[in-house]
Amino acid sequence: MGALHEGHLALVRHAREHADTVVASIFVNPLQFNDKKDLERYPRHPEEDRRMLGEVGCDMVFSPVAEELFHDFKPVEYDLNGLDGILEGASRPGHFQGVVNVVERLFHYVRPDLALFGEKDRQQLAVIHHVTDRLRWPVEIIGHPIVRAEDGLALSSRNQRLSAEEREMAPVLYSVLRAVQDAAFKLPVAEALQAGLHVLAERPSVQLDYLQVAHPDTLQPLTSWDEVSEAAALIAAQVGPVRLIDNITLRR
Numbered sequence: 001m002g003a004l005h006e007g008h009l010a011l012v013r014h015a016r017e018h019a020d021t022v023v024a025s026i027f028v029n030p031l032q033f034n035d036k037k038d039l040e041r042y043p044r045h046p047e048e049d050r051r052m053l054g055e056v057g058c059d060m061v062f063s064p065v066a067e068e069l070f071h072d073f074k075p076v077e078y079d080l081n082g083l084d085g086i087l088e089g090a091s092r093p094g095h096f097q098g099v100v101n102v103v104e105r106l107f108h109y110v111r112p113d114l115a116l117f118g119e120k121d122r123q124q125l126a127v128i129h130h131v132t133d134r135l136r137w138p139v140e141i142i143g144h145p146i147v148r149a150e151d152g153l154a155l156s157s158r159n160q161r162l163s164a165e166e167r168e169m170a171p172v173l174y175s176v177l178r179a180v181q182d183a184a185f186k187l188p189v190a191e192a193l194q195a196g197l198h199v200l201a202e203r204p205s206v207q208l209d210y211l212q213v214a215h216p217d218t219l220q221p222l223t224s225w226d227e228v229s230e231a232a233a234l235i236a237a238q239v240g241p242v243r244l245i246d247n248i249t250l251r252r
Contacts, residue, residue: 001042002026003157004049007147011116012056014144018114024053025106026063031075031098041161062110069109075101081130087219087234088123088245091209096127103128107139114140118147120154122232122247126219146246148174154246166240172203173235176211177248180233184250185225189213196233209236209243216249225252 008024015022026049028042050061077097083089084096107115117125125143132141147155152174153167162170176196183192196211213222216230225231234247 001028005155007155009056012058021059023060024058029102032095069105083127116142119143120146158242161242170239173246176200177233185252207238211235
């Protein structure tokens with residue numbers, strides 16, 4: 001959605017390893033915003049974005065306006081296998097329907113052979129994988145690992161809206177996930193989560209939305225480590241005016 005950072009540029013570099021031609025789409029999608037004020041505040045730097053993309057070898061930028069992208073288009077209600085009712089889906093009703101509808105439009109016009117999505121939005125990636133497989137869209141979906149700042153904060157366009165004090169607090173999300181990771185498969189799930197909450201308690205001004213241990217594919221919550229050798233820990237929290245998300249993989 002623009003306001004590019006090193007995480008986005010890593011997607012372009014990765015794409016160059018797999019394809020002869022790389023296209024980046026930039027579109028601030030109104031369908032996936034529950035709060036119109038959040039849509040209005042979302043950072044936009046189109047000229048800087050194009051410059052950055054050119055420097056890392058992006059061949060084309062597809063940057064449509066809403067009236068063109070959605071011309072003669074009626075939103076579709078997709079089967080998202082329950083992914084739209086948990087975690088981000090529960091906190092942001094309709095969000096993932098908006099994501100899939102706009103991704104379908106972008107794929108329709110660009111017709112890519114493969115498409116890369118960052119793993120920071122792990123639930124979004126799971127949604128896109130599910131719809132692509134279910135509807136047999138002719139595109140290979142590739143996830144790219146989270147790109148982090150030196151202090152562990154997952155790079156995000158929304159980080160630009162953090163004050164200096166809030167930016168100093170924001171890495172606590174990663175610290176919480178690391179605490180859960182350290183306890184994973186050693187302590188019960190509930191105690192691993194409690195280890196993360198103990199870290200978060202050191203930053204009382206950071207308002208937690210959710211902290212969950214989930215199945216790595218379905219993202220359904222786990223209550224025990226039985227029968228899994230890998231899981232995901234996911235967090236969402238409000239830091240000042242900005243809602244941040246992060247996740248980490250847990251391995252036995």
